Amino acid sequence: MGQTQEVIIKDVNIESAINEGLQILDVNRDQVSIEVIEKSKKGFLGFGKKLAKVKLTVAEDKDTPDQNQTNDQPLLNNNYKDENLNSKERFEELVFIEEDKIRLKKTNENSYPVIQSGTNINLYVNNNLVKDSILVSGNDDIRVETEDKEPNNEINIDNTQDKMMAFLKITQQKGIKYKAEIIQNTDNDEILIIAKEIREIEPPKVDLEEVYKKLKELNITYGIKEGFIKKAIESPGEEFLIAEGRPATGSVDEKIEYLFNKEDSNKNISQQPAQKIDYFSINSINSVKKGEVLAIKYASKYGKVGYNIFGEKLGVKPPQNIDWQIGDGVEIIGDKAVATKDGRPAIQNGELTIFEIYVVKGDVNLSEGNIDFNGDVIVMGDVCENFQVKATGMIKVNGNVAQAFLEAGGDILVKNNIIGSEVVAGGLATYYQKCYFYLNKLVELFEELEKAILQLKSHKSFKTKDLEKNGEKQIIQLLLDTKYTEISKILKEFYTLIDDLEQKTIMKDLNYVVKNLKGKISENGFCKIQELTELIILRRRINDVCQVLKKFDFNVSKVQAGYLQNSYVNASGDIIINRNGAYNSNLNAGGKIEFKGIKGVFRGGNINSQGDIMIKELGSPGGSKVQVQVPEGKKVYAKKAYINVVVKIGNQTYKFDYEQNNITVTLDDDGYIRVV
Amino acid sequence: MMMVILELFNERVITLEIKCKYKNEIAILRLTGELDMATVDSLVEKVLDIKENYLKIIFDFSGIKFVDSTGVGKMIKLFQDHDEINYVISNLQPDVKDIFDILNLKEILGESMFKECNEDALSYLLS
Numbered sequence: 001m002g003q004t005q006e007v008i009i010k011d012v013n014i015e016s017a018i019n020e021g022l023q024i025l026d027v028n029r030d031q032v033s034i035e036v037i038e039k040s041k042k043g044f045l046g047f048g049k050k051l052a053k054v055k056l057t058v059a060e061d062k063d064t065p066d067q068n069q070t071n072d073q074p075l076l077n078n079n080y081k082d083e084n085l086n087s088k089e090r091f092e093e094l095v096f097i098e099e100d101k102i103r104l105k106k107t108n109e110n111s112y113p114v115i116q117s118g119t120n121i122n123l124y125v126n127n128n129l130v131k132d133s134i135l136v137s138g139n140d141d142i143r144v145e146t147e148d149k150e151p152n153n154e155i156n157i158d159n160t161q162d163k164m165m166a167f168l169k170i171t172q173q174k175g176i177k178y179k180a181e182i183i184q185n186t187d188n189d190e191i192l193i194i195a196k197e198i199r200e201i202e203p204p205k206v207d208l209e210e211v212y213k214k215l216k217e218l219n220i221t222y223g224i225k226e227g228f229i230k231k232a233i234e235s236p237g238e239e240f241l242i243a244e245g246r247p248a249t250g251s252v253d254e255k256i257e258y259l260f261n262k263e264d265s266n267k268n269i270s271q272q273p274a275q276k277i278d279y280f281s282i283n284s285i286n287s288v289k290k291g292e293v294l295a296i297k298y299a300s301k302y303g304k305v306g307y308n309i310f311g312e313k314l315g316v317k318p319p320q321n322i323d324w325q326i327g328d329g330v331e332i333i334g335d336k337a338v339a340t341k342d343g344r345p346a347i348q349n350g351e352l353t354i355f356e357i358y359v360v361k362g363d364v365n366l367s368e369g370n371i372d373f374n375g376d377v378i379v380m381g382d383v384c385e386n387f388q389v390k391a392t393g394m395i396k397v398n399g400n401v402a403q404a405f406l407e408a409g410g411d412i413l414v415k416n417n418i419i420g421s422e423v424v425a426g427g428l429a430t431y432y433q434k435c436y437f438y439l440n441k442l443v444e445l446f447e448e449l450e451k452a453i454l455q456l457k458s459h460k461s462f463k464t465k466d467l468e469k470n471g472e473k474q475i476i477q478l479l480l481d482t483k484y485t486e487i488s489k490i491l492k493e494f495y496t497l498i499d500d501l502e503q504k505t506i507m508k509d510l511n512y513v514v515k516n517l518k519g520k521i522s523e524n525g526f527c528k529i530q531e532l533t534e535l536i537i538l539r540r541r542i543n544d545v546c547q548v549l550k551k552f553d554f555n556v557s558k559v560q561a562g563y564l565q566n567s568y569v570n571a572s573g574d575i576i577i578n579r580n581g582a583y584n585s586n587l588n589a590g591g592k593i594e595f596k597g598i599k600g601v602f603r604g605g606n607i608n609s610q611g612d613i614m615i616k617e618l619g620s621p622g623g624s625k626v627q628v629q630v631p632e633g634k635k636v637y638a639k640k641a642y643i644n645v646v647v648k649i650g651n652q653t654y655k656f657d658y659e660q661n662n663i664t665v666t667l668d669d670d671g672y673i674r675v676v
Numbered sequence: 677m678m679m680v681i682l683e684l685f686n687e688r689v690i691t692l693e694i695k696c697k698y699k700n701e702i703a704i705l706r707l708t709g710e711l712d713m714a715t716v717d718s719l720v721e722k723v724l725d726i727k728e729n730y731l732k733i734i735f736d737f738s739g740i741k742f743v744d745s746t747g748v749g750k751m752i753k754l755f756q757d758h759d760e761i762n763y764v765i766s767n768l769q770p771d772v773k774d775i776f777d778i779l780n781l782k783e784i785l786g787e788s789m790f791k792e793c794n795e796d797a798l799s800y801l802l803s
Contacts, residue, residue: 456745456778461771463744466713475745481752483780 005058008037010051014114014135021056032056036114036135039190095191097180102142102193112137113191120147120178120195133190144180146195151175151203155214157242163308166220166243168211168229172236175201206233215243221311222246248306251319255298256337258352260288260345287357288339294330295337295352297322325507325548328374329354344376344393348409348557349428350507350548355393355410363399364389376410383421394557411573414561418569426557426572428506430590431497433556433572435510436549438494439542445487446539452479453532471530480525488525495523513545556590562597574611581616584624602626613637619645619656636665649673691715693739694722702801703730704794708739711747720754723761731761732801736794738767743775755785764797765790 007024011017018034025032038053095102095113104113116133117123122145123130136142154171178195211229215221223244232240288294300319307313324332329341330352339345343354356375360368363381371377376393385403389395394410403420406412412425453475456462466474480487498506498514520529520538529535556573564582569575574591581601587593592611595602600616604624607613612634619626619642628636632650641647645656647665652673654665660675668674692715695706703726709715723733755763768776768790776782782790791797 452778456775459771459775459778461742461769462775463710463712463742463747466744466746469713470746474749478745478749478752478779481749482784483778485784 006055008053008055010053012051014039014052014054015112017052017054018056018112021054025056025058027058032058034135036133039114039133095182097144097182097193100143100145100180102136102144102182104136104138115142115191115193117144118192118194121145121180121193122147123193144193146178146180148178149176149201151201153203153206153210153236155206155211157211157214157218157220159218159220159243159309163310163312164245164247165241166215166218166309167239168232168242169239170206170232170236172203174203177201206236208233211242219311220309222307222309224309243309245308245314246306248314248316249304251303251317252301253320254300254322256295256322256324257298258295258345258347259293287342287344288354290339290341292339293336294339294345294354297324297335297337299335320547325351327351327353329356346393346410348393349432350551353393355391357393358391364404377408408557411557412559412571414559416561417563417565418561418567419564420566422568423559423561424570425559426590429556429572430570431500432507432510432549433590434497435494436546438490438497439513439546439549441490442487442494443539443543443546445484445490446535446542449476449479449484449487450532450535450539452483472532472535473527473530476529476532476535477527480521480527485525487521488523491517491521491525492523507548509545509548513541516541558591559589575609609634616640618642621659632667636663638663647673692718694719696722696726698730699798700802701730702732702734702798704734704736704797706736706739710742710744711740711751712742712744713746716747716750720750723754723758727758727761733761733763734794734797734801735763735765736767737765737769737772740769740772743772748775748779752781752785762801763789764801766792766794766797 005025007021009017009021009024011020014036018029021034022029022032033056035055035057036052037055038051095104095115097103102115112135114133114135115123117130123134124143124145125134125136125140127141127143152173152175154173156169156171157166158169159166176197177199179198180193181196183192183194184190208226208229211233215224220243223246225242225244228240228242232238232242300321302319303316305313305316324337326332326337327348329339329343330345331338331340337352339354341354341356343356345352345354347353348355356373358371358373358375358377360371360377360379360381362368363384364371364379364387365382365384368387370388370390372390374392377389377391377395379389379395379397379399382399383389383397383401383404383406388405388407389397390407392409395406395408395412397406397412397414398416400416401414401418401421401423405421406414406423406425408425409428410426412423414423453472456475456479457464457467495514495518516538520534521527529538557571558573558576559569559571560576560578561569562577562579564577564585564587566583567585568588569585570588572590575587575589575593577595577597577600579597580599581595581597581603582605583601584604586605587607587609589607589609589611591609593607593609593613593615595615597616601620602615602618603620604626606626607628609628609630611630613628613630613636615636615638617640618628618636618638621642623642623644626642626645627648628646629648630636634649636647636649639662641656641660641663643656643658647654647656649665649667650671652667652671654673654675663675665673665675692707692709692711695708697704697706705719705722707719711719726733755761776790788800791800
């Protein structure tokens with residue numbers, strides 16, 4: 001076996017290096033394999049110039065070259081001899097492109113091309129992808145491939161978070177078609193195959209089916225607008241709303257319309273001068289005749305179910321129904337409430353009632369005696385010393401009330417003065433307000449309790465075997481004893497309130513829920529509920545009653561008087577003083593308190609109001625003791641406040657140390673009292 | 677040492693292991709296992725037993741991984757019925773602490789009743 005012989009030659013270009021090597025080895029070109037190690041570089045003004053470097057390896061037996069082996073080698077069967085040939089001419093003579101093949105011209109026998117691919121061109125020599133430059137011979141199969149850019153359509157569908165809308169945008173990208181071309185690399189005389197852009201390819205129009213396919217993938221099925229999909233296809237780059245859900249339409253609750261207007265009729269009465277009032281005319285404003293329709297109930301309407309774009313059903317809250325709540329003198333015929341006797345219609349304590357009207361033509365005195373009437377009482381004169389008037393409806397006095405007692409289920413209107421008397425309006429409504437407060441709080445707490453139960457039951461360290469065995473009572477009791485001790489506290493207060501009430505007539509819905517509640521949780525907080533579902537049902541029932549009680553707001557009873565002195569006034573609604581004001585009196589209002597008279601003074605006493613207080617003068621220049629209390633969120637307004645006036649808002653107190661004008665007392669955001 | 681083993685539904689053995697240690701006038705009950713319907717009575721019994729001699733008790737909860745409403749309920753009842761005893765719960769594991777937080781026990785029983793470790797519990801009961 002012969003030895004392997006190799007030389008590495010450096011020269012100005014590859015061909016001269018090869019020739020030199022062949023001379024050194026004293027062999028023919030077909031007896032060596034040639035490897036280009038480095039290509040030559042011209043450099044600039046002598047800088048960066050690099051010589052070509054080739055390695056020539058002599059085959060094992062140079063004297064008897066194997067024919068097959070020779071063929072495998074990237075050699076041409078001719079010699080390099082002409083170095084003077086201009087390189088430009090050379091490459092044109094050497095290679096040409098025929099379809100995807102690069103051919104070497106056989107006629108040229110004195111030049112070996114080195115070729116390299118440019119960007120977007122793949123060069124294959126004998127089916128191997130070549131990245132660097134390569135020396136090729138006529139035996140090589142040289143193929144080029146252009147990396148054409150395909151046109152592209154992007155279909156983009158976005159939906160809104162509420163799942164009610166989907167938008168389509170089509171983005172189109174043009175493709176590019178290349179063609180391989182041969183150029184000479186002027187740097188080193190090599191042959192470069194480059195991609196030449198010959199044309200752009202317009203992307204095809206997006207097929208409607210493609211969009212539908214995409215919609216299907218995204219599960220968008222409802223409210224698809226094909227017209228807009230087509231528009232989006234026509235106008236790439238623009239966004240179109242292509243699917244839209246249908247929102248559910250709300251249900252219409254049952255509604256009762258009352259055909260009499262309490263507010264207006266009251267106004268009319270008080271505006272008329274006392275002397276000229278004819279009580280029959282008062283009655284005609286306020287009253288109805290037997291058989292008259294008092295109210296109409298309008299049917300509920302079920303809303304329409306909606307769908308989002310994913311075809312998911314959007315539920316509709318069922319409409320709420322209202323039950324008639326009727327008291328004396330009213331009968332329901334079909335969808336109408338009809339008066340069964342003459343009298344004044346009113347909604348008192350949630351019930352539509354006809355109040356018969358009792359008119360005292362003169363004073364309430366010895367000849368008349370005390371009055372206790374189931375209905376309204378109108379006194380044309382005064383209520384005299386030591387007499388009392390009780391009415392389940394309203395009481396109206398056109399004269400004065402002195403050293404007397406008035407109690408009404410409805411409003412109390414006193415045209416002139418109330419002196420040394422006690423006046424109570426709206427009895428039950430005050431209770432109901434409190435009931436509402438407690439029950440509403442219970443609903444909130446029960447909801448929290450239910451959540452806490454679910455939270456515990458799903459906790460990995462909380463075992464529920466005892467609940468499965470003995471029911472959920474145990475866990476409810478546990479929470480009542482721990483986190484929700486407030487529930488038994490509220491129940492205790494609520495039960496006490498109800499026990500007070502039970503002597504009087506109590507609304508039957510409320511009564512029912514109280515019985516229910518007492519059966520489930522005792523006033524000591526002892527739970528008799530076995531299952532969570534019982535708790536949920538109980539909570540819903542309480543909530544229903546709350547909704548009924550809530551509506552009582554509009555018929556709380558008010559007290560109106562001209563002037564007050566040494567008296568006690570309690571109203572479930574507003575207290576309104578029309579003339580001079582009040583001296584040394586205690587006022588207690590479930591609503592607001594307003595002193596409407598020009599003087600409108602409050603000189604001495606206590607005011608407790610659940611609403612705002614508007615007064616001209618609070619206190620007196622002499623510093624009489626005045627205390628005013630409103631809950632958080634309400635305000636006290638006075639044109640003038642004197643020394644010694646104390647204003648309490650929530651649990652904050654402010655005392656006036658000097659006279660101030662035009663003050664508004666409120667609580668600021670931080671819970672501190674502010675006087676401006 | 678006392679061991680409660682109950683075979684329930686022939687499926688699982690439910691246990692609560694109570695190890696007692698006494699230091700000065702304090703009893704430390706190291707609890708391991710589950711505080712539940714099946715085991716809480718044994719704990720209550722144990723407390724009533726040692727209450728004759730010890731009125732300061734530490735419940736070391738480091739080995740309690742599970743509780744149920746009966747277990748926690750009866751334990752709270754024990755605290756309330758026998759408030760002559762000074763109780764401290766120590767080494768609550770995170771999951772059980774979670775449950776105690778949901779029940780608001782810190783507020784109901786008092787924050788001072790919960791200590792991170794037995795050392796804190798001891799120094800609290802000794803002070």
